[in-house]
Amino acid sequence: MKILVINLLRLGDMVMTVPVINGLAAKRGDALIDVLSFKPVGQLHSMLPNVRRWWTLNRDELQEGMNRADVPTLASFAVLQEQLDAINAEKYDLIINLTQTHFSAWVAGYLKAGDRLGLTYDLKGLPHFYSPWFRYLDERADGEVEDVFHHTDIFAHACGLGESGRDWKMTSTAKGKAEVDALALSEGEVIALQLFTSDEKKNWPLSQWTDFVRNIKRERPAAQIVAIGAPNESDRINEFIANAGVTIIPAITSLEGAVALLNRAQVLVTGDTSIKHLANSGSAKVVELSIGWSDSRRTGIYKADSLIMRAVNDGVPSVGAVHGATSALLNGNWAAIEQVAAAYKNEVNILRSRELSSGFWYAQDLSEQCNVRLVTTLVERCAWKITLNRERQKQFSEFGSEGVALRRELRALIPGDAELPVLAHLDFLEKREGDRTLAVSSELFTLKRERAPRTDLLDIAKFRKKQIELEFAHQHLEHKTKLIRTLKSNWTENV
């Protein structure tokens, strides 16, 4: 089976789809997986042996072709058409678009395939998702939504890989290993830093980095601190090192070098970068500093037992908090991390990433004493999972087994003495969701009583969209209520 995976965004977005590529290869022994990305992202090919062929589009060149008067008007059009026609000649059985952008949707529409997944525009310009998971992604793109799945989970579930674990494996290449060897690191502890992100607003201030490395070096004098960066960051990294006042090794590497280094380091402290996502495949523990418009709920570090630190009031995490958490993480001391989380809870949220057996990622706030939010989130996500999987697979989801799995999950996450409020909270949730179900039923009833517009196509489309949204919401609320009841029943039996 020939599969084309489209990802026409940036490097980090592509890395987040690695579990899908590896998962498809593992699940379908006969799969020949190709990728279509923008040109710089093609560097990943050497580390992803499950990808047979890597097609690239040169975004900059296509843009340049349209903007310059000395390039033929049709040059970008002709180049894009010839490239996509060459891809069409491969006759893919399945095209999966893992990018929710207009550009990728038009490209996906032009490409021919036996089957499809992901946003695609047809010749009328209408969007098709081919999986409720992608529609969910589209509808919840707004940053204000209460809770969302991690993008990697959405992609995995949409491709039928939700229940299997996420395989982030990327191959360390000889070139990458040689780059790490050239750093001449000794046997001891290695602390890797990624100082810069793609956006100044997401960077931790350099003054904070300086204080942080000084504190770490004072506490762990033998540790080797390595500053990772791409060649275009070289000058800034060297300037930082010159002013830091402690020994820092610059690691200006290729992506292959970065992956190899992340297998050598004990910890990576980073902002919201593609290196963070690459670290999912390495052995280094990760401390992510989520600053500015970084959205760790959707794109945070996925690997279990990593830390995400986000300032409470739109600021940046303090040096004390980052130092304390990093140090405790290096020591593998979760009690100490919880103490740091409690001590700094007014200024920073410290989240622990977990891969739940329910088939999704969850970042647990370590400073929260009450587990109400945890219960709400897990119930919400499991209910969404049932709703979204049911529509495509047309299978009867077992609320009983989901309830048992959810109970097991909650018991593992919630200490014994904090159990009683859970039941009370489930009562509250049942009541709340019951009320919401009634409200949506009423709205749906009212809408159906209204006559659907018959002439104006735009009005008909709006009417139909509203109807689908309400039906979907109603279905989801029903699933959630059933799940809460099942969980309550399981919970009580156990008590």
Next chain:
Amino acid sequence: MIEIIDAANGEKVIRFGGRLLASRFNPRQEAREWIDRRPEFLEKVRTVIVLGMASGHHVAELLDRTDAKILVIDTHEQILTASQGLHMFPASRVTFEHVKTARELRASMQVKKAVLGSFVVLMHPASLLIDAKVYEECRAQLLGRDWGALTWQWKLRNAPGFDAHSRIDRASDMPLTIYDLEQTELVQNSEEREKLLFKALRELVK
């Protein structure tokens, strides 16, 4: 009228009508710098159309920089002949066309074939000085930044029409852009597959 002289680095250079058609010091280096200024699409297009053969060093350099076919257009047959004598261009990669007017360019089978696929146009500056008017007309025809030239190219591709109505009343001094193409009937109202590509490209310049 044509003289062949030695440049300082030992390479041969053509002088036409008293005008040197390449650097008298290092024509190959000059050609390299000329291509460096316009590298877009060289690795992607099927044909590079070069306006002006001159001493041919830029064509020789292009051969090393692209896998595309190279079609060289020149308004003087003597220059084409003399320059080919200075280089050993493979016939499978480089072809030549002598045209005296833009009309002859439009009629050329080689040009039509090139325009059917992806191509870029490179104007050799020294040649432009010899026959500025004809070269400018040929370049405009190939760039297709006005409706007349664009329509000629689009029809050659046997593609569905952009618009049922001609655009002759449009301000002619403004070069066409993707924004104009987006407004055509093809992109706005049709269900032709080409529409999807224009829609995609438009997203890249938003």
